[in-house]
Amino acid sequence: MSTAARTQVNPLPTPAQDRRLVKVCGMKYPENIAQVVALGPDMLGFIFAPKSPRYAADTLDAAQMRGLKVPKVGVFVNEKPAVIRRHALHFGLDAVQLHGQESAAVCAELAEADLSVIKAFGIGQAFDPRHLDAYAPHCSFFVFDTAGPAAGGNGFAFNWSLLQAYDLPVPYLLAGGLGTDNVTQLKELQLPSLAGFDFNSKLEQAPGLKASALVKQVLTELHG
Numbered sequence: 305m306s307t308a309a310r311t312q313v314n315p316l317p318t319p320a321q322d323r324r325l326v327k328v329c330g331m332k333y334p335e336n337i338a339q340v341v342a343l344g345p346d347m348l349g350f351i352f353a354p355k356s357p358r359y360a361a362d363t364l365d366a367a368q369m370r371g372l373k374v375p376k377v378g379v380f381v382n383e384k385p386a387v388i389r390r391h392a393l394h395f396g397l398d399a400v401q402l403h404g405q406e407s408a409a410v411c412a413e414l415a416e417a418d419l420s421v422i423k424a425f426g427i428g429q430a431f432d433p434r435h436l437d438a439y440a441p442h443c444s445f446f447v448f449d450t451a452g453p454a455a456g457g458n459g460f461a462f463n464w465s466l467l468q469a470y471d472l473p474v475p476y477l478l479a480g481g482l483g484t485d486n487v488t489q490l491k492e493l494q495l496p497s498l499a500g501f502d503f504n505s506k507l508e509q510a511p512g513l514k515a516s517a518l519v520k521q522v523l524t525e526l527h528g
């Protein structure tokens with residue numbers, strides 16, 4: 305019999321009108337992962353983009369990852385589908401978040417390989433939902449993040465009111481510069497198909513190391 309740890313499978317959460325989902329992204333260290341999981345986020349994100357200071361492939365513990373009882377989202381930037389699938393298998397990822405210029409065809413290929421796909425889009429001064437039509441059939445969620453110098457983790461917000469134009473059926477997470485300074489605004493935010501929030505650099509002590517007190521504060525504010 306194999307001694308390899310079996311993978312805990314966690315379906316992505318279902319969006320609900322009265323409860324915004326909270327994803328804590330950019331987790332890197334096993335002990336910190338255990339601390340944050342204990343606080344009850346809806347999803348955790350792990351960065352597999354080599355240029356990121358949150359690059360996690362070398363620090364994660366695969367056995368811990370496979371046993372986590374929270375949906376695990378691997379974040380990739382313009383990575384080859386074969387590499388994405390290898391990481392997904394090794395770390396027991398439940399979903400992949402594509403944070404570069406990946407095509408709708410790449411999303412379809414990964415979805416056909418039984419991975420839940422989250423496609424991220426960087427938003428600058430304008431937003432046209434028609435650019436997303438081809439992605440919709442293959443994605444469980446979108447992420448709308450601030451366009452900036454880095455692929456992600458830029459730490460500042462975009463003009464959220466641009467999302468009033470959103471009219472697709474795919475639920476989305478809002479990202480970019482979310483933290484304890486704007487969580488009260490987030491709580492009141494009304495936007496079409498908004499499912500939740502993706503927190504990252506503003507909850508950190510150092511890149512990839514989340515401050516439990518800050519994570520707890522946003523979870524308490526949003527979930528009570």
Ligand SMILES: O=C(O)c1ccccc1NCC(=O)[C@H](O)[C@H](O)COP(=O)(O)O
Nearest residue numbers: 329356455456457458459480481504505
């Ligand atoms: O966080 C990173 O370092 C990163 C690097 C490359 C691609 C994506 C990355 N983060 C993905 C996320 O989902 C972040 O939560 C999102 O960009 C928002 O980050 P922040 O502005 O720091 O809140």
